[in-house]
Amino acid sequence: MSQAEALIDNPAGARSSGSARLDAAAKAAGAARYAGDVVLEGMAHAAVWRSPLPHALIRGARLEAARAAPGVLGVFRAEDLDAGLFGRRVRDLPVLASGKVRFVGEPVVAVVAERREQAEAAVALVEVDLDERPAVLDARRALGSAEVLVHDAPWRYEGAVVAESDGPNLQSRVRHGREEATQAALAAAEFVVDRMYRTVAGHPGYLEPQACVAQIEEDGTVQLWASDKSPYRVRQQLADTFGVDPRSVVLNPILIGGDFGGKGSPTIVPLCVALARAVGRPVRIALRYSEDLVAASPRHPATMRVRLASDGDGRLVALRLDAVIDGGAYAALKPVPTVGLHGMELVGSSYRIPNLYLDARVAYTNSVPKGHVRAPGSPQVTFAFESALDELAAKVEVDPIEIRRRNLLTTGEANPHGARFVELRGREVLEAALAAFERRSGPPGWRTGWGIGVYDRETAAGKTSIRLRSTPGGGVRAEIPVPETGTGSHTVVREGLARLLGIDRALVEVAQVSTGALPYDVGVGASRVTAGMSTVLERAAQLWSMRQGDEVVAEIDGGGDERVTSFCVQIAQVAVDPESGEVRVLELLSALDCAEVLHPAAHRMQIDGGAVMGFGFACLEDLRIEDGQVWAANLGEFRLASSRDAPPLKTVLVTGSRGLGALDVKSVGELTNVPVAAAIANALAAATGVRLRELPITAERVHGALARRGEP
Amino acid sequence: MRARFTLNGAPVETDVAPASMLLDLVRERGLTGTKEGCAVGICGVCTVLVDDRPVSSCLYLCGFLDGADVWTVEGLVEREPELADAFVECEGMQCGICTPGQVVAAAALRLRSPGAGAAEVREELAGNLCRCTGYETIVEAVMRYLERS
Numbered sequence: 001m002s003q004a005e006a007l008i009d010n011p012a013g014a015r016s017s018g019s020a021r022l023d024a025a026a027k028a029a030g031a032a033r034y035a036g037d038v039v040l041e042g043m044a045h046a047a048v049w050r051s052p053l054p055h056a057l058i059r060g061a062r063l064e065a066a067r068a069a070p071g072v073l074g075v076f077r078a079e080d081l082d083a084g085l086f087g088r089r090v091r092d093l094p095v096l097a098s099g100k101v102r103f104v105g106e107p108v109v110a111v112v113a114e115r116r117e118q119a120e121a122a123v124a125l126v127e128v129d130l131d132e133r134p135a136v137l138d139a140r141r142a143l144g145s146a147e148v149l150v151h152d153a154p155w156r157y158e159g160a161v162v163a164e165s166d167g168p169n170l171q172s173r174v175r176h177g178r179e180e181a182t183q184a185a186l187a188a189a190e191f192v193v194d195r196m197y198r199t200v201a202g203h204p205g206y207l208e209p210q211a212c213v214a215q216i217e218e219d220g221t222v223q224l225w226a227s228d229k230s231p232y233r234v235r236q237q238l239a240d241t242f243g244v245d246p247r248s249v250v251l252n253p254i255l256i257g258g259d260f261g262g263k264g265s266p267t268i269v270p271l272c273v274a275l276a277r278a279v280g281r282p283v284r285i286a287l288r289y290s291e292d293l294v295a296a297s298p299r300h301p302a303t304m305r306v307r308l309a310s311d312g313d314g315r316l317v318a319l320r321l322d323a324v325i326d327g328g329a330y331a332a333l334k335p336v337p338t339v340g341l342h343g344m345e346l347v348g349s350s351y352r353i354p355n356l357y358l359d360a361r362v363a364y365t366n367s368v369p370k371g372h373v374r375a376p377g378s379p380q381v382t383f384a385f386e387s388a389l390d391e392l393a394a395k396v397e398v399d400p401i402e403i404r405r406r407n408l409l410t411t412g413e414a415n416p417h418g419a420r421f422v423e424l425r426g427r428e429v430l431e432a433a434l435a436a437f438e439r440r441s442g443p444p445g446w447r448t449g450w451g452i453g454v455y456d457r458e459t460a461a462g463k464t465s466i467r468l469r470s471t472p473g474g475g476v477r478a479e480i481p482v483p484e485t486g487t488g489s490h491t492v493v494r495e496g497l498a499r500l501l502g503i504d505r506a507l508v509e510v511a512q513v514s515t516g517a518l519p520y521d522v523g524v525g526a527s528r529v530t531a532g533m534s535t536v537l538e539r540a541a542q543l544w545s546m547r548q549g550d551e552v553v554a555e556i557d558g559g560g561d562e563r564v565t566s567f568c569v570q571i572a573q574v575a576v577d578p579e580s581g582e583v584r585v586l587e588l589l590s591a592l593d594c595a596e597v598l599h600p601a602a603h604r605m606q607i608d609g610g611a612v613m614g615f616g617f618a619c620l621e622d623l624r625i626e627d628g629q630v631w632a633a634n635l636g637e638f639r640l641a642s643s644r645d646a647p648p649l650k651t652v653l654v655t656g657s658r659g660l661g662a663l664d665v666k667s668v669g670e671l672t673n674v675p676v677a678a679a680i681a682n683a684l685a686a687a688t689g690v691r692l693r694e695l696p697i698t699a700e701r702v703h704g705a706l707a708r709r710g711e712p
Numbered sequence: 713m714r715a716r717f718t719l720n721g722a723p724v725e726t727d728v729a730p731a732s733m734l735l736d737l738v739r740e741r742g743l744t745g746t747k748e749g750c751a752v753g754i755c756g757v758c759t760v761l762v763d764d765r766p767v768s769s770c771l772y773l774c775g776f777l778d779g780a781d782v783w784t785v786e787g788l789v790e791r792e793p794e795l796a797d798a799f800v801e802c803e804g805m806q807c808g809i810c811t812p813g814q815v816v817a818a819a820a821l822r823l824r825s826p827g828a829g830a831a832e833v834r835e836e837l838a839g840n841l842c843r844c845t846g847y848e849t850i851v852e853a854v855m856r857y858l859e860r861s
Contacts, residue, residue, distance in 0.1 A: 024799070028805065030785035208809040486805075608848050646846060
């Protein structure tokens with residue numbers, strides 16, 4: 001057995017007797033294995049020299065000292081490596097910067113050494129001559145002027161969605177809806193709000209820094225263990241980058257230490273492959289967390305102008321969104337065909353809005369390339385839209401609840417983007433939230449208030465596959481293509497299969513297998529794993545009942561014709577200290593509609609964890625990118641909510657909804673992290689009259705706003 | 713320098729570089745349950761017990777190891793199986809990367825404050841970040857462990 005084969009036996013591929021998640025015992029005992037834990041014989045370690053400047057020409061490099069340092073096996077620049085450009089859709093990302101650097105933190109030189117410390121020590125000896133150029137750091141300025149071009153000809157990249165005739169520094173632009181009709185409706189409406197909202201860059205916050213181990217076999221096959229959630233996509237992307245057959249690239253099963261979107265941006269994987277090829281030994285790259293903060297793929301900052309209009313009763317008549325989004329120095333980390341943020345493009349989806357128009361532009365800037373983070377685009381635009389809705393309600397003098405009651409879609413209606421769902425339960429979920437709501441009191445002298453936010457998200461299945469094999473004793477082994485990122489996806493497969501086959505869960509074994517072993521899977525993302533796995537399980541169970549041999553393979557590409565969406569209504573109660581501006585969330589209530597729940601604990605943690613992540617987005621998280629530099633470059637500066645910070649949570653499950661397929665499921669992973677910021681901003685406004693249109697909502701900002709009004 | 717200490721109850725005598733980190737030492741000895749997170753002593757992912765106190769092994773210099781009593785997650789769950797059981801039963805985890813640190817922090821909390829209530833648990837675990845769970849099930853797991861032991 002080769003080393004690679006020995007490692008393929010996935011520690012998560014396990015059976016368990018109880019109902020607890022499959023990997024619980026291994027994780028609690030410290031026995032669970034992640035990419036950073038993989039050790040291969042002869043494995044070397046890589047570290048990279050990163051650009052200290054946001055925009056500069058590379059004039060040369062002095063590498064002799066690094067080459068002569070202890071343990072060093074090789075020092076490489078872009079021209080030393082045989083690799084093309086990398087990307088999830090647009091291929092514009094070099095493995096190492098070539099010719100010029102475009103953001104602070106961009107890898108320029110890679111060092112491979114016997115030990116990690118040796119590689120890092122040698123990096124400190126690298127000298128690169130950089131000729132600094134003016135940088136463009138602001139997305140609006142980048143789109144408005146050709147004075148600084150991040151890329152000379154971005155339309156030439158493979159997968160580009162822009163043309164030479166487009167304006168400067170454009171990564172992508174999505175326009176949809178009816179512009180003229182929307183403008184006319186805005187002009188004629190009785191009440192209009194026209195406001196700008198702004199959000200900042202935030203890291204996904206997974207606690208496992210990105211790591212990768214690459215090994216090249218004698219026949220050129222690339223064996224990989226990477227903290228990446230979309231193994232089949234990465235395989236194809238690597239095949240494109242290196243001009244090889246995808247079947248010669250193998251992503252091996254491994255646990256992933258948190259994803260939240262960021263583990264779909266495998267920035268280090270192509271470099272790791274190129275270095276393993278160059279030195280002829282297995283190579284490991286494990287980012288230090290600071291590198292991950294500075295140079296991985298944070299959430300896109302957005303500036304959003306919202307124009308929202310209603311009639312005299314607060315019934316919405318028109319919505320226009322103009323968004324300018326900072327995409328950073330490369331477009332490579334956005335996986336969707338529009339190369340945009342699909343959440344942004346679904347603004348207002350929960351409501352009846354007869355006239356809608358949106359224009360969302362993503363700009364190249366000289367800053368860290370942005371990627372997709374948990375519900376990409378939705379937390380930003382929901383903060384903007386739901387805040388604007390409250391501002392409109394205040395103008396119309398309608399209660400914030402009442403304006404939502406009047407405008408939430410009901411079953412049978414199409415949403416403003418033309419989608420039709422089997423049912424629309426926004427009103428029911430809203431009423432359930434209100435029924436569970438109980439006022440909490442704040443500290444003496446603090447002002448209290450509550451606010452609301454609403455979001456809905458479609459459940460979709462995607463393309464995936466599965467193999468079932470019989471095991472001794474009447475059991476079944478499910479081999480699946482999706483990695484366990486922590487959401488409980490493997491456990492959900494166990495639960496679903498036990499239900500469909502009518503057997504005890506103890507008879508079901510689940511294992512992720514390598515990319516060589518199953519047909520294509522799109523990977524973890526878009527809240528699709530439970531839906532996709534349920535749909536393919538249903539198909540596999542049918543095949544299983546008719547099987548000839550002792551195994552079946554099932555594949556699906558999407559679910560059925562019925563479309564389902566899930567509503568989430570959140571109510572935040574806050575107390576605000578008028579002296580300091582401190583905002584304390586007294587309770588965060590989440591109500592959401594759900595169908596069958598396959599594993600209650602996993603379901604609950606998606607809800608709880610999402611709510612706390614949403615709280616972080618609202619109140620804590622800011623990478624503080626200034627002058628093109630990430631200043632919050634460690635976890636002391638970039639603050640993730642701790643157990644002390646996390647607000648008290650309350651959850652209301654509005655059951656009885658109709659889900660997808662025989663297992664009757666709805667997605668849950670990207671709901672409760674979305675409306676929180678609007679709910680808190682609306683609560684703050686209710687408590688103090690201060691309307692913050694910029695995140696995060698910090699004591700400093702609130703104090704400043706109160707002071708400008710002559711308070712305290 | 714020469715260091716004599718105990719690791720998970722067993723005596724160890726070895727040469728260490730005084731400025732190297734305990735995190736790397738335990739991992740190189742195959743105890744990979746202890747993970748590297750932020751590497752600056754904030755996140756708690758690398759927590760181990762040294763002389764019954766929780767420390768960030770990413771900041772703990774091996775130069776201080778002589779005479780120390782060190783426990784990692786592997787040794788603690790073997791010593792106290794109910795510790796891992798509580799996390800399994802309450803499903804106090806998702807991705808699991810922070811879980812070893814949470815488990816060690818729970819053991820440390822029992823040694824320091826065995827009668828801690830939920831509010832104290834929340835306060836004491838603030839040095840062990842978790843991005844996945846929202847903390848509710850972790851607090852429940854720690855409470856169950858404290859109640860049982």
